[in-house]
Amino acid sequence: MSDSPILLVRNVARSFGGTVVLEDMNLVIERGSIHAVVGESGAGKSTLIKVLAGIVRPDSGTIEFDGKKATISSPNAARKLGIGVVLQQPGLFPERPVLANLFVNREPLHNGLISRREMEARSRDLLRQLGLAVDVRAPLGDLGPGERQLIAIARALLENPRLLILDDPHSALDRRGTDRLFAVLRGLKAKGMSMLYASNRLEDALAIADQLTVIRNGRDVLSKARQELTTSEEAMIGQLRQSLFPLPLRAMPTLAGTLRPQLAVSGLGGGRLNGISFTARAGEIVGLAGLAGSGVSDLLALLFGQHKARVSRVRFPDGDGLPKTRTEAARRNICMISGERGNGLMQDKSIAFNLANVVVGARDWGSRWYSPVMAVARAARQIEALRIRSAPETRAGSLSAGGQQKVIIAKWLEIGPQVVLFDEPARGIDIGSKQEIYALIRQMAASGCIVLLHSRELSELTGLSDRILAFHQGRLAGEIAGPDMDGGRLLQLIAAGEAEGEGRQIKLESVA
Amino acid sequence: MTRTDTAPPLAGSANRRPGRRIRLPAETGAAVGLAAMLGLLGWLQPSSVDAANLSSLLEQAALPGLLAIGMVFVLAMREIDLSAGAVFHLTATFAALLVVAGMNPWLAALAGIAAGAGLGLINGLLVIALRLPALLVTLGTWWMIQGLSLVVGKGQTIAPPGADGSVLATLSGKAFVIVPVTGIVFVVLAMAMHVVLHRTRFGYRVQAVGSNPRAAAYAGIPTGKVRVLTLVLMGAMAGLAGVIHLGAQGAIAPGDGGTFALLAITAAIIGGTSLSGGNGSVIGAVIGMLVLQAILSAMTLLGVDAIWAAFATGALIVLALAIDRLVNLWRNRRAGHGEDNLLG
DSSP: OOOOOEEEEEEEEEEEEEEEEEEEEEEEEOOOOOOOOOOOTTHHHHHHHHHHSSSSSSSEEEEEETTEEEEEOHHHHHHTEEEEESSOOOEEEEEEEEBHHHHOOOEEETTTTTTHHHHHHHHHHHHHHHOOOTOOOOOOOOSOHHHHHHHHHHHTTTTTTSSEEEEEETTOOOHHHHHHHHHHHHHHHHHEEEEEEESSHHHHHHHHSSEEEEEEEEEEEEEEEETTTOOOHHHHHHHTTTTOOOOOOOOSSSSSSSSSOEEEEEEETTTTEEEEEEEEEOOEEEEEEETTTTSSSHHHHHTTTSSSSSOOEEEEEEEEOOOHHHHHHHHHEEEEEOOOGGGTTTTTTHHHHHHHHHIOOOOOOOBHHHHHHHHHHHHHHHHHHTOOOOOOTBGGGGSSSHHHHHHHHHHHTOOOOOOOESSTTTTOOOOHHHHHHHHHHHHHHHHOOOEEEEEOOHHHHHHHSSSSEEEETTTEEEEEEEGGEEEHHHHHHHHOOOOOOOOTOOOOOOOO | OOOOOOOOOOOOOOOGOOOOOOOOTTTTTHHHHHHHHHHHHHHOGGGGGGGGHHHHHHHHHHHHHHHHHHHHHHHTOOOTTTTHHHHHHHHHHHHHHHTTTTTOOHHHHHHHHHHHHHHHHHHHHHHHHOHHHHHHOOOOHHHHHHHHHHHHTTOOOOOOOOOSSSSSHHHHHTTTTEEEHHHHHHHHHHHHHHHHHBBHHHHHHHHHHHHHHHHHHTTTTOOHHHHHHHHHHHHHHHHHHHHHHHHSSSSSOOTTTTTHHHHHHHHHHHHHHTSSSSSOOOOHHHHHHHHHHHHHHHHHHHTTTTTTHHHHHHHHHHHHHHHHHHHHHHHHHTTTTTSOOOOO
């Protein structure tokens, strides 16, 4: 009995609307082992995990847990089976005390009232095992991101699960945090816990996993024990991404540097940022790297007129300084394209309506009328140019994630952008659309836009950028370009704020 | 530039071109409801659907209907204005006092409309300064404005002396023998505002803000300005209704227009305007208001005690909300929505 795998997933499929996210997923998790699932974002990892957590129901396929066929119809059903899940966004409550977060919805009662004493007693040992010395009565928001991640894991562990599922648990962690997390996971394994660990950082997965499953486009393409993995296979997994990035287009002559329009930032301060200076020229893609809280998002917000700067010495190509509002930014052809599609898309409106956002909505010149006929013509043009597979009158929300992102890009293309700020433009979309969007970014640069690209996926930065600015705790930690551009060096810069000559112990690099 | 080819060959999309479903206009439900109500009225008492009675139905619908026109814009922006009825009352009181004080009725009428717009401006500025939903802000200003009209009007009916040939007298008259002037103003304004909502930059912005305020802000749409302007429009419509009320009735009594804000919201929702913002139909709101007035007439005809009218109005709001919600749920389910962001 104890030889049978703890979890068996067979032929699981799931699609949303017309988008197939899981096509034919198989997975076997042995008892007492750490099983890593790796794949690019958009490959189906999170959906697989949501199926196992009972948040999403599969269209077909079978799941066996502990040798018995299981239907996981709700998060509660998963909990009853003994599956503990730590999601990418763990759903914690930053304003509430740590204790309240640990016992959400299962607060121990004493005479009908929530007993804080019992909560403390129950969690004390566990927190010590996890190496967490925190004030459990302080609000969760006071803790660092690494500690918060461990609290999320502790919350799952308090239910004594037999299988612990972690979805990209280190996305908010720096290297020290990741090491600590791994130590905790190894400790749990030693106690016989089975774990499923989803990640898009291959090196991480290789460091912790006993078994490894690579998934792509909703299928498992490779499943092996860590030791049996040959170096050629390792290389192959690492190369999955190579074809993703198009070759640089060189339309702008590089020699006429002085004549090219440029964005000059000198000593910019605001938000978390202090004394930021750099120039970005038309025709190049400047990558912006930094962990959460490093100030990269502040920089984008400042340049787009979303926040006010303390010290603003910025010169845009049109000769003016920072825009004061987003409206002013849009009118000066400064664009912000965010991967957070809630920031860019009106789901219940047609594609044609969405594409008029800037041309009609933001500008106050041109016709005072909104002409649906012109909107449809505009949409038809962009649909053809960007190969959005739909009709102008279709609701934007019914498109696939990639199609939605193209609509967001297209509405800015309509105004002929001069400065384009990308904030994780390819987050959560399928591989095919990703390639198309990368090609679009290249094209925009080649046609004379100044492109700033922020991404959490380092390979996206190294694959697309001409040079990368690394941010650490509100200041510019360094710039790398050309042959120096590799994930390890970059990570060193953004995590520690300085480049250590030969930091070969750096092992983190992402797959996608 | 009138006719660009609207359907060029879509490259590489032949295989997945979604079939075009026949979409019923948003006003369909309200139109069916109105037809049913008129049918019922005619069946109860054939004489109640003759020209005279229908135009009096229109006249009754006109005043709250003007508020409903403004309310469609507010709802399409995903906001709600509770203070509209109080604004109506205060502007009517204000204009009446100006006439009593000897001002030219035309000027008094203009001043009344401007006062309404001004109250809307105050609402709007509070909304953007406090970054609160208009629901909360207008909940407060509703009480304040109501209190003010009590103070100003001293809790009494104000009847300015009639002045022949003035705007106020004109409004109480009839054009083409039978059609009430208020009704004409109402219908013409509704059609104009329908065009404004669907065919102008301002209307586009209102819908964009209502559909997704965050995306609208990120696209550079001046959301604050749109919010203020929409609430100013709402206030001006309420002011206009107040002035017309004064002209048609010749007096403003305490309690007049107390239910107008809710009537306007109900009419808008019956007319196919969604509470979740993003779209609206002014024509639908007009039909919705006619449905409401027809229901009230039907209750009178059926001999239902007038006391029950309020209950029925309330029940209708609940019904309209339930339908709005169900339709949305149904749509989202069909689009595979409500669980977006699951990719990856």
